Amino acid sequence: MVGNRHTKPLNSENPHELRLKLLATSIILSSYEIIKSMVLPRTKFEFLIGFGYGGDKYSDDYEKDVLVRHNNPLIASAKYLAEHYEAITSDDVDQIITMRDMRNKIAHDLPTVLVNEEFSELIEIVKKARDLVFKLDHSCPRTDLNRSNSIST
Numbered sequence: 001m002v003g004n005r006h007t008k009p010l011n012s013e014n015p016h017e018l019r020l021k022l023l024a025t026s027i028i029l030s031s032y033e034i035i036k037s038m039v040l041p042r043t044k045f046e047f048l049i050g051f052g053y054g055g056d057k058y059s060d061d062y063e064k065d066v067l068v069r070h071n072n073p074l075i076a077s078a079k080y081l082a083e084h085y086e087a088i089t090s091d092d093v094d095q096i097i098t099m100r101d102m103r104n105k106i107a108h109d110l111p112t113v114l115v116n117e118e119f120s121e122l123i124e125i126v127k128k129a130r131d132l133v134f135k136l137d138h139s140c141p142r143t144d145l146n147r148s149n150s151i152s153t
Contacts, residue, residue, distance in 0.1 A: 021114050024122035025106045031129035032103040035096060036074050038136045043077035074100065087139040088132070095128050 047062035070076040078093045102125055105113050 017119060018114060021117070021119055021122060024119065024126055025110065025113060027126050028099065028102055028122065028129065029106055031126065031133065032099050034133055035099065035129065035136065038133070039074060039077045039081065039096075043080050072100070085139075088135060092132055092135065095132055099125060099129060 043066055044056070044058060044062065047058045047066070048056060049059045050057040066080045067073060067076050069079040075093065075097060078088065078096050079090075082088045082090055082093050102113075102122075105117075
């Protein structure tokens with residue numbers, strides 16, 4: 001292992017446990033991005049009024065109804081979905097906040113996460129992320145027009 005001040009604490013870790021933690025952290029990062037890609041477009045689509053060279057155009061109501069709920073667009077959108085569609089709960093919104101916080105820890109200081117976080121805590125986040133992706137996929141309004149509705153023969 002490369003030795004520098006950032007990775008030195010990793011030298012004392014059990015290699016098997018370290019691999020498991022790396023796998024869990026990569027799943028958390030991926031899950032966060034999946035959830036983000038499921039929540040933001042679905043909320044924004046409702047307020048889409050046009051598009052052009054400058055990008056998509058949204059009604060002023062998007063800012064008034066959604067973005068005022070939180071300074072982070074993902075959290076604001078999740079709160080909007082929880083309130084208006086009851087597709088997710090306030091506990092789910094809290095879980096998204098927990099995932100965002102862990103995602104930031106992983107992205108900015110992975111060695112510390114690998115040393116200080118318990119594997120069981122990382123796995124708990126992974127399980128909740130899995131449940132949340134399933135819930136979002138089955139209960140939120142769809143905006144993905146490319147989804148095939150054809151009957152297979």
